[in-house]
Amino acid sequence: MTGKPSVLFVCVHNAGRSQMAAGWLRHLAGDTVEVRSAGSAPADSVNPAAAEAMREVGIDITGHTPKLLEYETAQDSDVIITMGCGDACPVFPGKRYEDWKLADPAGKGIEAVRPIRDEIRDRVEKLLAELTS
Template sequence: MNSHTDAAQHLPTVTFVCVHNAGRSQMAAGFLRELGGDRVRVYSGGTQPAEAVNPVAVAAMAEVGIDISGRGTNELSADMLQESDVVVTMGCGDDCPYYPGKRYEDWPLEDPAGKDLEAVRPIRDQIRARVQELIGSLGA
């Protein structure tokens, strides 16, 4: 048995879900990729994905040295949810599917859509704090 392959199969996996997969879930995924590194797998998806990631979210993340500009929006898939140890929802309410046996967290964060950079910074900072807590809870 290859220990490298074995370790890769047991990485904690997190899926971030919001309606449009354009702001909150993209920022959370960016922070988890950056802070969790190769110790965690990250997915993000939306129940009604937008055409592109919110440019203000991209700018807010760039201010803290994380580039999410190349990320496209994704439709949430059953595979993402089935592979996940933790599913974090962000304001999609009843639109978010539920899979029994998964650890769910709901982060009631303000939607950055239509807001300027000044208004998105505190949302970004709340997301960073929650991601840091999540990493600690995963033991990653």
């Protein structure tokens, strides 16, 4: 990677895990990393429990809209992080690729989403340290 690295977070609905991860990376990295997120079958809106969990730590993801994963978005990303989308998540040759095994916050209440949020924060912090070292 040269210049500003770009990271793409992908999950099925782009409404929970990938939105939380993108929110964390934007918050922690500022403008040092280009942050993207998308889904293989995007929902209509961000998961309300995920949004509330992030709001509790001072990060607002309510203004973000789930987006469809486009080939060009993945092609233009340096790092692609998938989250529980199985065969629906593509692998692009020549990219740094990680699959984060995370519980799905869909249909869960805030008590169940908080630990997912915190695990995502830990993973994003590690990723950011690797990108900036």
